[in-house]
Amino acid sequence: MRRHFDPTIHDWSLKMIDIYINMIYPTSGIMPDDLTDNAKKIYDAMKKLGATSEEKLKTADDIMKAAALGKSIVNSALQELQKKGYVKRVARQKSAGYFVIK
Numbered sequence: 457m458r459r460h461f462d463p464t465i466h467d468w469s470l471k472m473i474d475i476y477i478n479m480i481y482p483t484s485g486i487m488p489d490d491l492t493d494n495a496k497k498i499y500d501a502m503k504k505l506g507a508t509s510e511e512k513l514k515t516a517d518d519i520m521k522a523a524a525l526g527k528s529i530v531n532s533a534l535q536e537l538q539k540k541g542y543v544k545r546v547a548r549q550k551s552a553g554y555f556v557i558k
Contacts, residue, residue, distance in 0.1 A: 491536065497523050498533040499542060502556050513546055513553025 491499070501523035507514040520530045534554055537543035546553045 491540065491542075492533065494525065494529050495533040495536045497525065498530060499537060499556065502543065502554065507555045509555060510544075510546060513548075513555050515551045515553060517551070519554065 498519060501519055502508075502514060505514050505518060505522050506512050507519075516527065516530055516534060519534070520527050523530060525533075534543060534545070538545055542556065542558045543554050544557045546555070
């Protein structure tokens with residue numbers, strides 16, 4: 457017996473895949489499209505790390521490990537996020553800390 461392609465089942469499975477991907481890799485709805493992909497990934501990594509206040513600062517090394525990107529990419533993305541007002545940098549004795557402000 458030959459099975460026929462049912463487009464409703466196909467559409468349903470695509471929706472389920474999309475929901476699953478959004479659960480694993482959430483993106484923020486407040487970020488504009490003018491951010492680079494790396495900046496969006498860094499922003500999401502900082503949210504995942506819990507760097508949302510000055511008491512919960514994270515260093516560039518912490519963010520680099522969470523985002524699985526190189527240090528220079530992380531630093532340039534952090535500068536971009538700072539310029540656009542999404543991240544604040546706090547200078548400390550050994551290394552600077554970053555946290556999300558938006």
